[in-house]
Amino acid sequence: MNDHTVTEQQVLDALRSVIDPDLRRDIVSLGFVKDVKICDGNVAFKIELTTPACPVKDMMKSQATQAVLQIPGVKSVNVEMTANVRSRQIGAEDLLPGVKHVIAVASGKGGVGKSTVAVNLAVALAQLGTKVGLLDADVYGPSVPLLMGTRETPHVVNEKIIPIERYGVQMMSLGFLLPDDQAVIWRGPMVAGTVRQLLTDVEWGEKDYLVVDLPPGTGDAPMTLSQSVPITGVVIVMTPQDVAFTIAGKAVAMFRKLEEGLGRQIPILGIIENMSGFACPHCGEVTPVFAGRGGEYAAERLGVPFLGSIPLDPNISLSGDEGVPAIVAHPESAQAKAFRSIAQAMAAQCSIQSMADHTLLRHIPLIRRS
Ligand SMILES: Nc1ncnc2c1ncn2[C@@H]1O[C@H](COP(=O)(O)OP(=O)(O)O)[C@@H](O)[C@H]1O
Numbered sequence: 626m627n628d629h630t631v632t633e634q635q636v637l638d639a640l641r642s643v644i645d646p647d648l649r650r651d652i653v654s655l656g657f658v659k660d661v662k663i664c665d666g667n668v669a670f671k672i673e674l675t676t677p678a679c680p681v682k683d684m685m686k687s688q689a690t691q692a693v694l695q696i697p698g699v700k701s702v703n704v705e706m707t708a709n710v711r712s713r714q715i716g717a718e719d720l721l722p723g724v725k726h727v728i729a730v731a732s733g734k735g736g737v738g739k740s741t742v743a744v745n746l747a748v749a750l751a752q753l754g755t756k757v758g759l760l761d762a763d764v765y766g767p768s769v770p771l772l773m774g775t776r777e778t779p780h781v782v783n784e785k786i787i788p789i790e791r792y793g794v795q796m797m798s799l800g801f802l803l804p805d806d807q808a809v810i811w812r813g814p815m816v817a818g819t820v821r822q823l824l825t826d827v828e829w830g831e832k833d834y835l836v837v838d839l840p841p842g843t844g845d846a847p848m849t850l851s852q853s854v855p856i857t858g859v860v861i862v863m864t865p866q867d868v869a870f871t872i873a874g875k876a877v878a879m880f881r882k883l884e885e886g887l888g889r890q891i892p893i894l895g896i897i898e899n900m901s902g903f904a905c906p907h908c909g910e911v912t913p914v915f916a917g918r919g920g921e922y923a924a925e926r927l928g929v930p931f932l933g934s935i936p937l938d939p940n941i942s943l944s945g946d947e948g949v950p951a952i953v954a955h956p957e958s959a960q961a962k963a964f965r966s967i968a969q970a971m972a973a974q975c976s977i978q979s980m981a982d983h984t985l986l987r988h989i990p991l992i993r994r995s
């Protein structure tokens with residue numbers, strides 16, 4: 626007779642010590658622990674995270690293993706890490722019923738690298754094992770075809786436009802639909818109509834994340850997007866010299882104003898600082914160029930998460946011009962690492978938002994608000 630018959634209850638009790646740092650709850654009460662199997666002291670179970678792009682996957686796996694190994698009688702522990710992306714709230718009328726998260730990438734002004742960031746984050750999410758769409762809603766200057774290095778003409782099937790796939794990302798841009806040299810003089814209602822069509826007339830299908838590259842500044846595109854579909858949230862790209870938080874603050878203020886009109890929240894998932902510091906193309910070392918940490922400071926002042934910073938690197942513009950995103954062209958570079966870690970932080974913020982919709986977490990203030 627074995628003195629130490631290990632029970633499922635013991636395993637679950639031990640696993641209550643493992644806390645998801647983003648959701649700030651233990652993995653048992655979050656319902657992440659699945660399929661506990663115990664056979665003669667050998668314990669196996671699954672941990673089902675809220676995204677395969679979880680930044681703390683390895684840490685949680687090792688904490689869970691250690692916790693269960695502490696139980697007397699346990700000989701071995703086998704943890705399988707899985708993921709099931711929890712969705713934003715999708716109503717019956719939703720224009721994108723198969724899209725679990727819509728992430729808008731915005732900026733207070735142009736030229737901060739918003740499109741570059743949107744493209745690289747989309748590819749990073751795909752590389753982390755998620756289903757990703759990329760919608761180029763910058764109708765004034767669609768740059769996704771150039772950055773992704775393709776000018777294919779999309780097919781239409783059953784009156785829906787089929788996205789173009791590149792680097793694991795399914796994308797759509799006005800750049801694919803208009804002839805090369807066609808100039809468009811935009812008026813507000815046209816912008817709204819076009820953005821809406823890019824949402825409704827494209828076969829977006831099932832996606833974990835749809836990244837939307839918005840035009841810079843305030844205007845009709847962000848309004849149409851947030852009116853058309855309940856978005857998970859917005860990330861704001863800024864550069865360190867953007868007079869600290871004034872320009873990022875403008876973008877945040879615009880979404881706060883849109884919230885009032887809509888009567889529902891548009892969460893700010895966080896601020897990304899681009900072109901911060903100089904990454905030496907030879908040794909990879911990053912040297913600060915501008916004084917201070919603009920993005921971090923702005924995030925703190927605005928009471929929103931800071932998702933990370935991307936160094937200034939000539940390789941980024943080179944690979945952009947060549948149509949190969951930096952994360953593909955230079956996967957080991959400092960900026961590729963930054964894109965991966967920001968994609969994970971962004972996915973974690975999406976998880977926080979969707980879990981906040983569940984009653985379980987509704988009463989916990991998850992994001993600091995100013
Ligand atoms: N981190 C970076 N390092 C070097 N060049 C960058 C970086 N981010 C963007 N760029 C370059 O800056 C220019 C503007 O970027 P883009 O993504 O088109 O900005 P936006 O969409 O905000 O107008 C492009 O030439 C791009 O290659």
Ligand SMILES: [Mg+2]
Nearest residue numbers: 739740763768
């Ligand atoms: Mg752009």
